[in-house]
Amino acid sequence: MLNDPQKTPSTPGRASAPSPSTVLPSGEQRKMVCLDVDGTLVDHDGHMSEAVRSAARDVVAAGHHVMIATGRSLQATLPIIETIRLRNGFSVCCNGGVTIQLTDQLEEGYEVIDRRTFDPAPVLEQLRHRLPSAKYAIEDDAGNFLSTERFQDMSFGVQARGVSFDELLNTTAVRLVVFSTDASTESFSEAVEAIGLQGVTYSVGWSAWLDVAAAGVTKASGLEALRARLGVSLDDTVAIGDGYNDVEMLAWAGRGVAMGQAPDDVKRIADEVTEDVYDDGAALVLRSLLR
Numbered sequence: 001m002l003n004d005p006q007k008t009p010s011t012p013g014r015a016s017a018p019s020p021s022t023v024l025p026s027g028e029q030r031k032m033v034c035l036d037v038d039g040t041l042v043d044h045d046g047h048m049s050e051a052v053r054s055a056a057r058d059v060v061a062a063g064h065h066v067m068i069a070t071g072r073s074l075q076a077t078l079p080i081i082e083t084i085r086l087r088n089g090f091s092v093c094c095n096g097g098v099t100i101q102l103t104d105q106l107e108e109g110y111e112v113i114d115r116r117t118f119d120p121a122p123v124l125e126q127l128r129h130r131l132p133s134a135k136y137a138i139e140d141d142a143g144n145f146l147s148t149e150r151f152q153d154m155s156f157g158v159q160a161r162g163v164s165f166d167e168l169l170n171t172t173a174v175r176l177v178v179f180s181t182d183a184s185t186e187s188f189s190e191a192v193e194a195i196g197l198q199g200v201t202y203s204v205g206w207s208a209w210l211d212v213a214a215a216g217v218t219k220a221s222g223l224e225a226l227r228a229r230l231g232v233s234l235d236d237t238v239a240i241g242d243g244y245n246d247v248e249m250l251a252w253a254g255r256g257v258a259m260g261q262a263p264d265d266v267k268r269i270a271d272e273v274t275e276d277v278y279d280d281g282a283a284l285v286l287r288s289l290l291r
Helices: 050-061 074-083 121-130 165-169 185-195 219-230 244-252 264-269 281-288
Strands: 032-035 065-068 089-093 098-102 110-117 135-140 145-147 173-179 200-204 209-214 237-241 255-258
Touching (some): 050 065, 050 281, 065 074, 074 110, 121 185, 135 165, 185 200, 237 281
Parallel strands (some): 065 089, 237 255
Antiparallel strands (some): 089 098
């Protein structure tokens, strides 16, 4: 059994109040709007359309609690936060493994207020036996990426440093990523299921891709902590996503919206389905919050 999630100590400040220019009309509740990135705000080439960009900025300006909720690591999330002009508030990265508070009172504009870690060694040993040719990468508890075989991905946000597999075994992890170039999505998924990973939370992606986090850590777990902190009713939460790592978030939200291209298993969890990412499905949902 792996270690329970460990919380990195922090002393976060109180949630920022909205500025006078962004206060919603009297009697209108501030929504907690939780946005996946890849396949939701941006397409599979990493492009954010003008329709989505302007809708997201308008929802931010209206004073809702807008937050990114992504599998991306922090440094790969910050450009999205900047694009939608999110200056104050919160966001969740690494599928719930890292939570940040955004504030224009800090030089960098943010601080990490929660980081959930685990010992990846037992999982790595199991995976190496079943997937010997897979590539592995770990985000450590300092935000660095260590990887085998020059494994690099845009979701890392930083250049991964090549290390031996044994070094990975001795690393404290926030996120473990596994990728196979010689297995089909189906065979990869079957191999992962056959292993029966214990003591962690994991999701398989669109391809032969696996994301692993500490036990009980998902986008939903990170968002629920923020919801309680902000005092937002669950009925006033909205989430939009398209992948298997969004399932818990969509089930958790008062209004869970699946993108049109999402797998059927994801759509079944959602309360509603919007258009796909190339038809600006996220913009349609965001605009509905401004009526």
